[in-house]
Amino acid sequence: MTSQTVRTVTLQEMKRKGRKITMLTAYDYPMALLVDRAGIDLILVGDSGGMTVLGYETTIPVTMDEMLMMTKAVTRAVKRSMVIADMPFMSYEAEPAEAVRNAGRFVKEGLAHAVKVERGWPSLPCVRAIVDAGIPVMGHVGLTPQTAVLQEGLKVQGRGRDDARRILEDAMALEKAGAFAIVLEAIPGVLARVITKRLTIPTIGIGAGPDCDGQVLVIHDLLGLFDRFVPKFTKQYADLAKVISDAVSRFREEVIECRFPDAAHTYSIDQETERALLDL
Template sequence: MKDARVTIADLKAMKARGERFAMLTAYDYATARLLDEAGIPALLVGDSFGMVVLGYDTTLPVTLDDMLHHVKAVVRGTKRALVVADMPFLTYQVSVEEALRNAGKLIQEGGAQAVKVEGGADVVPTVRRLTSAGIPVMGHLGLTPQSVHQFGGFKVQARTLEAIEQLIADAKTLAEAGAFAVVLECIPAPVAKVVTKSLSIPTIGIGAGPDCDAQVQVIHDLLHLIPGPLPKHAKAYANVGEMIQQAVAQYAADVASGTFPTEQESFRLPKGVTPDDVAALGAAAGGED
């Protein structure tokens, strides 16, 4: 069916056919609706909204309640796209059972169809438990933003042979544990190519070169909504931030000059009521003062 919701099986089938697909972040109803109607098959409600929407320096302050709020909005804006919800920092690291409860909320209360967790071998027991409970899980390797302090900043990962070997092993382990896809963030392109060829599940790149099965970008980067330089891995397909600033400046100028609103943006009196009637009411009110 044309409007049927995309499933994890659909994404796996796209990988098997060699059909690449695009994924984008979405954090609100309006954006989700636009992306869904544009045909984007998968949307990520990333904890990156902590930075691009809420203004934090990292994703770490994002809470489960924050995530639920945004996931619900995105789900309401979609009919077809698979909606994946990030699990925020410390919602899945404390214990496997707590991770299950929190992931369950994102699915049951938030309406997401899948969750995403960061990490390799350390999160494998969690991935196994969630998938055994019927919760689809997307993995995330390479630059995992929730580990920013451990990495010493947002830096390219897998920079040594040992680290590359570990990342490849982690990717295979995540797939074996039941992950339906894995995000590869900010790693050398040749490494991502090897991982992609070694897995039967889709790889989704962000700063991982052209050989991944899919690509994901932050919508604010794609549209250049926030002024300033973009990350190296991002490409602005439109400068919407500049367009917004120009539109707002024109609006302010029109208000100041009196050219907005016009009659076209104004409402008329109902039938049987004339401007003189209203003026008389105004005069009477003024007389009482």
């Protein structure tokens, strides 16, 4: 693991050398601390935190203030990883000026290094405006959850010829608009391979096969902490939900059975003071 701070130029170098890019989500200080120390290149403060941390049914209700709170917690922990903040639903769609203001809040208040926006052609004006303001932008095409839940649901994209061509064109347009990287979500592997070869900027896959320049997962999916919605492309590397549940159950039992706290977890005083207290 290198101690070099990751930035957009680092990612370009990694793509050029064929070194895969790693990316995970984080929404709080302790998790970001662990992810950063593990050497993950990119940390996404995703609006998925609205579901995994805040308990919303979808990402739609997540607000700028909630995203800023999570972003601030993450950036306080990070020393090496590049932190990218998700622009929440309706924080950039209305007009480019508003998009720049909100992106600026993530950088100025949240201390994020970049922001991420969903969709292709509809987002191009705001992408150009944010980039022109000096803020790096990551794009996101394929399955775009912010709009998908309101339209057709969370389904694989790009299986048909016209749909695949549209996704490719969206990715190319985002690169031209100044995006430094693009997330490819829930698309066929062959389409992701074509896009990755066509673009000069890195692609980060999630459910897009092995040929992207990097891969991203939601940390709660990776750790087995969120089971309300488990996509096919998610791989669970640990079952922390069971570990935590077992630990909480043991605590409950030991308290009820008067086995915790025991002498090892209780403060003591000298015998003379103890006798004086008992005399009281």
